[in-house]
Amino acid sequence: MTDITYRLPQKRHLVTELPGPRSSELAARRTSVIPAGVGSSVPVYAADADGAVIVDVDGNSLIDLGSGIAVTNVGASDPRVAQAVRDQVGHFTHTCFMVTPYEGYIRVAEQLSALTPGDHEKRTVLFNSGAEAVENAVKVARLATGRNAVVAFDHAYHGRTNLTMALTAKNMPYKRDFGPFAPEIYRMPMSYPFRDDDGLTGPEAARRAITAMEKQLGADGIAAIIIEPIQGEGGFIVPAPGFLPTLAAWARENGVVFIADEVQTGFARTGDWFACEHEGVVPDIITMAKGIAGGMPLSAITGRADLMDLVHVGGLGGTYGGNPVACAAALATLDTMRELDLRGRARAIGDVALGRLRALAAEVDVIGDVRGRGAMIAIELVRPGTAEPDPDLTKKVAARCLAEGVIILTCGTHGNVIRLLPPLVIDDDLLADGLDVLETAIRAAGN
Structure with missing residues (x-):
C-alpha cells in the first residue's frame, strides 16, 4: 500500500468522557x-x-474498527471519492436511468462484470441497498427457473425488507412481530466449525444440507440457494473448506441458481475482491453493496447474461437505482482500491x-x-x-x-x-x- 496523506490526524485522542x-x-x-x-x-x-x-x-x-459496517473500506472521506462526488453534483444529481440514462451507470456495470468471479458473459443492475439487491436477485432466479423455493441458511442475514427478513435467521431484533413473512423460504444447516459438534468437514456439512433440501423440497422445486460466503450478522462464520464449492456444484448440476450475498464481504474486505474467490466459487448471481461506493448508497447484482436477460423490460430498476452521484463515487472507490x-x-x-x-x-x-x-x-x-x-x-x-x-x-x-x-x-x-x-x-x- 502506498503512503496516504490523511486530512485528519490518525490518532486516538479523548478530551471528554464518552459520550460528551x-x-x-x-x-x-x-x-x-x-x-x-x-x-x-x-x-x-x-x-x-x-x-x-x-x-x-x-x-x-x-x-x-467498524467502517460503518464494512462500508468505508477506502476510509470515511477518501479524497478521490469526495472529488468525484463534487464533480458529478456540479453537473446533475439525478435524471433516473430508466428515463434519461447516463454513462456512469454503464461504466460501473462494465467494471463489475470484469471484477466479479467467472469469465462468462454477465449483466449488471444497480440499486440502492443490499436488501434491494437481494430481493432482485431472488426475482431473477424465480423468473429464470420457473420455481418458487429459495434456500437460506442458519445464522444468515440478508436484510430488513419483507422478503429479506424471511431470508434472515435471527429473530430479535430483525423479525420479531414483523410478520407474516414472504413464503417459500426454507432454512438449511450452515457449516459452523466452532459449533459443529460432530466435526463435519466442509463437504460433509454441505451434503447434510443437500440431503435436507432433496428430502424436504426436491431439487426441481428450488429456484435458488442464497448464502453469504462468510456470514456477517450471524457471527462472521467462515464455513469449513469445501462447503461452498460442494453446494455450488450441486446447484449447477440441478439447475438451481447459486446466489452469493457479498454485501458485507465484497470489495477487498477479505483480501480478494470477493470472498467466494478464496475457494474458486463462481456464483450465478452475486449481490453487492456496502463497500462499493465509499459511503454513497449503491448496490448491485451481477449475474449470468442468460439469466438476467430473461427478465422482461421494466421488470428491474428503481427511481434512484444507480444514482449518478453514487456511480461516480463507486468508480472513484474502485480506482482507490486498485491504486492502494x-x-x-x-x-x-x-x-x-x-x-x-x-x-x-x-x-x-x-x-x-x-x-x-x-x-x-x-x-x-x-x-x-x-x-x-x-x-x-x-x-x-x-x-x-x-x-x-x-x-x-x-x-x-x-x-x-x-x-x-x-x-x-x-x-x-x-x-x-x-x-x-x-x-x-x-x-x-x-x-
Missing part, C-alpha cells in the same frame, strides 16, 4: 423526533471522519490482527474462537472453560473499548461475537493502538 456533553444533548433531542426502533451502536455523534478516525461533536478522536492495493492491505491487516488475537486466546479462557479472512475478523466470547455464549461479556468489552475511544461492533446469533471491520486504509500504528485497547478490554472484562 454535545453528544448527550443530541441524544436528548433525538428522542423527540426519531423512534426508539432506530438503534445506534455507540452514543457519540460524528462531526468529521477521515481514514480510520471519527471525530465526534465534542472533539474526541476515536479509532473506527487494498486487497493486499486487507491481508496484511488480517495477518497482524489474527496473530495477536489468537495469541491472546491462548492466554485467556473467555475466547472460544478467533476467525476471519483479511480485515473481516471475529472473536467469539464464551463463559470460561465452556463453549456457552457470553453476550453480557461481549457488551462489557464493547463498552470498555468505547470508553477508551475505540469503536467496535458486535454480532452473532447469540450476541457474543466481536467483529472487526477496520477501514482498509488504517495505518499500522492506529491498528496496533486499537488492538491494544481491545486486548486490555477483553482481559479486564474477563476477570
Whole structure:
C-alpha cells in the first residue's frame, strides 16, 4: 500500500468522557423526533471522519474498527471519492436511468462484470441497498427457473425488507412481530466449525444440507440457494473448506441458481475482491453493496447474461437505482482500491490482527474462537472453560473499548461475537493502538 496523506490526524485522542456533553444533548433531542426502533451502536455523534478516525461533536478522536459496517473500506472521506462526488453534483444529481440514462451507470456495470468471479458473459443492475439487491436477485432466479423455493441458511442475514427478513435467521431484533413473512423460504444447516459438534468437514456439512433440501423440497422445486460466503450478522462464520464449492456444484448440476450475498464481504474486505474467490466459487448471481461506493448508497447484482436477460423490460430498476452521484463515487472507490492495493492491505491487516488475537486466546479462557479472512475478523466470547455464549461479556468489552475511544461492533446469533471491520486504509500504528485497547478490554472484562 502506498503512503496516504490523511486530512485528519490518525490518532486516538479523548478530551471528554464518552459520550460528551454535545453528544448527550443530541441524544436528548433525538428522542423527540426519531423512534426508539432506530438503534445506534455507540452514543457519540460524528462531526468529521477521515481514514480510520471519527471525530465526534465534542472533539474526541476515536479509532473506527467498524467502517460503518464494512462500508468505508477506502476510509470515511477518501479524497478521490469526495472529488468525484463534487464533480458529478456540479453537473446533475439525478435524471433516473430508466428515463434519461447516463454513462456512469454503464461504466460501473462494465467494471463489475470484469471484477466479479467467472469469465462468462454477465449483466449488471444497480440499486440502492443490499436488501434491494437481494430481493432482485431472488426475482431473477424465480423468473429464470420457473420455481418458487429459495434456500437460506442458519445464522444468515440478508436484510430488513419483507422478503429479506424471511431470508434472515435471527429473530430479535430483525423479525420479531414483523410478520407474516414472504413464503417459500426454507432454512438449511450452515457449516459452523466452532459449533459443529460432530466435526463435519466442509463437504460433509454441505451434503447434510443437500440431503435436507432433496428430502424436504426436491431439487426441481428450488429456484435458488442464497448464502453469504462468510456470514456477517450471524457471527462472521467462515464455513469449513469445501462447503461452498460442494453446494455450488450441486446447484449447477440441478439447475438451481447459486446466489452469493457479498454485501458485507465484497470489495477487498477479505483480501480478494470477493470472498467466494478464496475457494474458486463462481456464483450465478452475486449481490453487492456496502463497500462499493465509499459511503454513497449503491448496490448491485451481477449475474449470468442468460439469466438476467430473461427478465422482461421494466421488470428491474428503481427511481434512484444507480444514482449518478453514487456511480461516480463507486468508480472513484474502485480506482482507490486498485491504486492502494487494498486487497493486499486487507491481508496484511488480517495477518497482524489474527496473530495477536489468537495469541491472546491462548492466554485467556473467555475466547472460544478467533476467525476471519483479511480485515473481516471475529472473536467469539464464551463463559470460561465452556463453549456457552457470553453476550453480557461481549457488551462489557464493547463498552470498555468505547470508553477508551475505540469503536467496535458486535454480532452473532447469540450476541457474543466481536467483529472487526477496520477501514482498509488504517495505518499500522492506529491498528496496533486499537488492538491494544481491545486486548486490555477483553482481559479486564474477563476477570
